[in-house]
Amino acid sequence: MKTRIIAGLILFALSLGGLNASPRDRILMDFDWKFALGHAGDPRRDFNHGTAYFTYLAKAGYGDGPAAANFDDRSWRPLDLPHDWVAELPFAPNASHSHGYKTVGYAFPEYSVGWYRKHFVVEEKERGRRFFLEFDGVFRNARVWVNGFYCGNEPSGYTSFGFDITEYLNFGGSNVIAVRVDASLEEGWFYEGAGIYRHVWLTSTKPLYVPQYGTFVRSELRDNDAAVYITTEVRNKYQENTSFRILNIIKDREGREVARTHSVEYTLRPQEGESYDAVIEVEKPRLWDIDDPYLYSVESCILLGDTTTDIYTTSFGIRTIEWTADKGFFLNGRHVKLKGTNNHQNHAGVGSAMPDALIEWRLGRLKAMGCNAYRTAHYPPSPALLDAADRMGILVLCENRLMGTTDQVLDYLRRLIIRDRNHPSIIAWSIGNEEWAIENNERGAAMATLMQDYAKLFDNTRPINAAVSGSWGRGISSVVELMGYNYLFHGNTDLHHERFPWQFSVGTEEGSTNTTRGIYEDDPEKQYLAAYDRDTPSGFFAIRKGWQHYAARDYLAGMFIWTGFDYRGEPTPFRYPSVVSYFGMYDLCGFPKDNVYYLKSWWTNEEVLHILPHWNWQGREGEPIDVWVYSNMDEVELFLNNKSLGRKTMEKNSYLSWEVPFKPGSIKAVAFKDGKKRLVKVVETTGKGDSLKLEADKTIIKADRMDLAVVTVKVIDNKGRTVPDAANLVSFDISGPARIIGVGNGDPTSLEPDQFVPQYKRIKPGNWKAHKAEGIDVDEAVRAEFDAVSWEAAFQIKGLEPGSQPELTVYKGSFTLTQEDIKGQVTWLFNSIATGQSVYLNGELIAKSLSDSYNRHSLRFDPAMLKVGDNHLVILGYPLVKQNIWDEMNTDPGEILIYHAAPQWQRKTFNGLAQVIIQSDGEPGDIVLKAKGEKLKASELRIEAR
Structure with a gap:
């Protein structure tokens, strides 16, 4: 199916508004997600998900933990889809053999659950349309919530699925999708990864529409013409009986109309769906073939009177x-x-x-x-x-x-x-x-x-x-x-x-x-x-x-x-x-x-001549080397340092071989077709690695946040020849509107990281105690050395009863840092728990008069104020008072986020080669990739994003 696709980076200037000029919109939802690992066995480490009095299975809208609409996900890592978190994980000898010894699965519950959240806005003028959230594939056991409402579960990691989420949306307000992915159980006996590893879409239609995958198009050739059979499913989510017609228009690859047909009038009751058949004759069609993959499209237009209520476009080919x-x-x-x-x-x-x-x-x-x-x-x-x-x-x-x-x-x-x-x-x-x-x-x-x-x-x-x-x-x-x-x-x-x-x-x-x-x-x-x-x-x-x-x-x-x-x-x-x-x-x-x-x-029909192996066998002079030649020529003659080793006839679907005593220099193959020389191939003994060379599959990419270039990294000698046994560690830097998304080298035993991503460590301050300010020395209490062990435990009730008069209260808690933590960027993602709040870190005032009207604050700590071991927090303020007896006021002061930037991207070459994949970040401009290796001349590559 193809419809108008709107990239999320354009769309999420945080709004889905202004789209209803089209009967149908399909919006790519791959961008600007938040991600964090949960836990497969410990609810506390799984953000306390599933521990509420009413679970998401008990009552509608009661998603808890990250499934709750108001969950604070500011400490989670931002990323775009597709995403496979297993690619970021370490290897371990006790991990699954079939899954490449990555630390995922039942033996690693701390790495086997991942949470994703995405925020978006739907404007009020979109009310009355239907909205469908569609997943191309999530590995595996995915549970989905929208604004805290449970949508459903898809156990399989390979099946596409989706939900009509219309009634769950906040029109004119903020919305959030939450997805819990559990990869504890393998579905196959091969690497499967984990996460939302395929696209996510949001489709918007009017209430009379063709559902996802709602057409079936097939063709039958009749002499030089084709009969195209079209089955179209239509669903009615209006609240009354609705009559309509179907107009099918076939277009060629250039968008020109080829044929059309109108249906009679049909009627559907509310919530009813039905399929309808049509046939269209196409004269002298251009057939889809492996050498000419020509595609047509059919637009299935649903007509409600004189209004087109939906246009569902299906790509297809005419072929037998x-x-x-x-x-x-x-x-x-x-x-x-x-x-x-x-x-x-x-x-x-x-x-x-x-x-x-x-x-x-x-x-x-x-x-x-x-x-x-x-x-x-x-x-x-x-x-x-x-x-x-x-x-x-x-x-x-x-x-x-x-x-x-x-x-x-x-x-x-x-x-x-x-x-x-x-x-x-x-x-x-x-x-x-x-x-x-x-x-x-x-x-x-x-x-x-x-x-x-x-x-x-x-x-x-x-x-x-x-x-x-x-x-x-x-x-x-x-x-x-x-x-x-x-x-x-x-x-x-x-x-x-x-x-x-x-x-x-x-x-x-x-x-x-x-x-x-x-x-x-x-x-x-x-x-x-x-x-x-x-x-x-x-x-x-x-x-x-x-x-x-x-x-x-x-x-x-x-x-x-x-x-x-x-x-x-x-x-x-x-x-x-x-x-x-x-x-x-x-x-x-x-x-x-x-x-x-x-x-x-x-x-293929291409002329081919290939020699194996390489000719770098220093130290093995005189030893026989098995030299093979692959070719589709009639005959091949092999030369060692320009001395003929004989000419042989190639049998169909076979190969040729020679036993050649090693001598530095060159192996040359000359191939003959119909008695004439057609191809020459030379493999030479190379020198040692001299420099790096970067080659991209393309030097212009789309500035769409999705397109990419695949870059080959070569170690070459001083004559520009790839050194076939080079193993050099190469580091990479990138500038301009792109990012590196992965590195590799093809070595089946390499345990090097495939990705270098920022680290987001979360620490929950604990040991919270509370005491009314009256009767204690507040200046003394905010000091780091002050021991509040005799105070009562804080946050035992979720807000004072309506009409209460709050008294100034001191709340004191702590958190522990390591030396490595202090090297990072440490921020308190503070949630208001009082009014008129002043906040202290290790006895130093870091913020005062924090508003409680905006519940979430970000307080970045000066590294000089932090210390290895226990650090002390104090909040001075007036406890929150409920407006209604059933209200629950916030009693969670938030968490400490420790951010470490991504390490240097690097990869060792394997037999002279490595690979870097770079992807557009959505902006146009020049991209520069630089590669440096020890004892090698550096190299750089320029790619343009348009």
Whole structure:
């Protein structure tokens, strides 16, 4: 769905007003959130959430702790979404192996709950419209409140969800969203991160509207024309019966109208919703294809008399797909062999919180390798990924998270299909992956049959797949429409095809080879594995063997490699300190491993010539080095220091190799096509590192607070050659309208920080005592040395009874600081607990006559007034008096915030490379990134934000 999108940085000049000129507005809510870690097991450390007399489940509007509308979140860290707090956490050897040894999960309750809050204003003139809060994905177990009203819970970390929050809003006033995220329980066996790691939206409509995901658009080719079928759901939240018509307008990519159709008049009762069908003929359409991903849009206009009450825009493509049991897959009648990869949503530096521009950058890397397909293993993808696949012409196998046949579990499958079925990139739905408890038995077959039939209720234009590991011919694999083979060593695809000749088939996982970028000898001690394409000791086949098998068989539609990119977690075959997988064709940063060039040779029409390994083997003179060449040329001749080592013929889908005794200098490959020299590639012995070089994927970014540049950091010698074994610590500084959001280097054993963020430490002053000023020496009482142990405990009642005459009272409390605390910026976020307040720190007056009409004050302490150990606070004032007997006056004096600025951004290079991701901060201007390394010449890079 596409509607008018308004960026939050423009919008939140703190108002949502002035938008009702449009029937529908979709507002990006990613900016200016507040965040703090809570606690999974200790309510006190979870901001006392859930401890109130009336909980949020007892009565409407009774959210407590951070869920309360008036909660003081000033000490929380400001940030923008998407956000993955696990990317900021340390590693630990006792943490989850599958999640990359990050300190999150049931064993780390102090790191497993995060709270988010966002303040915004809706103007009074917006009253009468409907407002919908929409989350693309939160990992995981998200509970949401608006102004203290509980909206609901979404347990899954991968399912999009939303709420109609209209009745909870304060029109003409302040509003706050609170989200509690609990990642204590893993949902998968791979790194998942934690937090609001996908977009948040606020959609505004009139009361007669199309709900989110409320259209289904599909097409059918008829000779040179297309019939476009449109199903539109309409809901009525007016308080009376409402009659309307639907106008559907199809537009081309340039926004020109192609065709339209009007409906008859329909009527809906209050709170009723219904779906309506229409068909439009499009003459000589331009088809969506992997080489020409042409997109149309349909505007579904809801007409209330002469007024347009809603315009819901759906992007779609006109194309045909056909799966056949004997010839594989066809797109628009043309045979297409699927050349795909599996991928998880995480990247170096940012974890699972990948901005849209980074998602698109990664898809671009895969497409450059020759990928035309992508499997969303093993969960529903980000909507942004599917939008990018639509634009870029990448075919998608879209996968469900969990198999199951109860109504609740099936509903996740329904929600996936309803959300994503308009994407032309999607060519099949997967209901599950390697479900070992059921995949080889009758229960599995029954469950798959039911899920397959259920999925067809919502989309019968695509087949249903399940990925099966070791149970070919039984259970799930005997009933599923589209058989997914996981790993050839599990069985014989020819025998399975012979037994089930009606079944479509594809390799859903192949490979699982373990390699480390830039490493060419196994090093078990360092936990590095050579980057040659080899079978693994555990039985997985080399990439080339998998591709040779699938390329040679027409009935196999293609294959998806495990995986396109390395990902956090699952560091097979090692354990800690390995924290990243070894499966990728690219490493965690997206730097290519050598297998990329094998695939590019046979997956693209580009001319390819690639040599491995590097030629820096000083100290090993005369020892044989295994030299491989990847190419799609007919022949290749190899030279050592310009002396020929022989010319060899390249077999299709294969590679060439030579045993070469090491001698410093160069290895040169010359490739021939049709007997003519076509390509030359040289790999040289480099000198030691001399300087740094910064290269960005683009030098102009949008000044929209979302766009980014991916910067490669290279260590080069004095001839400008990348030093392939350089390991230098590099520090980074940035100026101008941008920020660094992550660093990485692709080293699967690196325990360096991915992010350097400010630290917000909170201390709650305690030991509060109180005494009426009359009868004591106030000047003596405010001194730090004065012992108030005999005074009564303060704040035992929440305000004096109505009509009481308050007496001047002294309140005394304390807090403890360390030496490190005093190095930071220390501020008391003080909440008024009296009138006419004067405040003292360690006997020194720091504020007087503080107003109680503005409850919240910020008192920054002079470092010279602080001391290591106990520090003493005194508040002198008149206790608050209730206006009504049921009132509860504030008795919380606030908390101490200790702020430390973010440390210096830095990262060590791994085999000569590192990566920095920089993102726009929303303003135009010149951005300068500087890099410095020990004994290396510095470098800087300029990027323009427009």
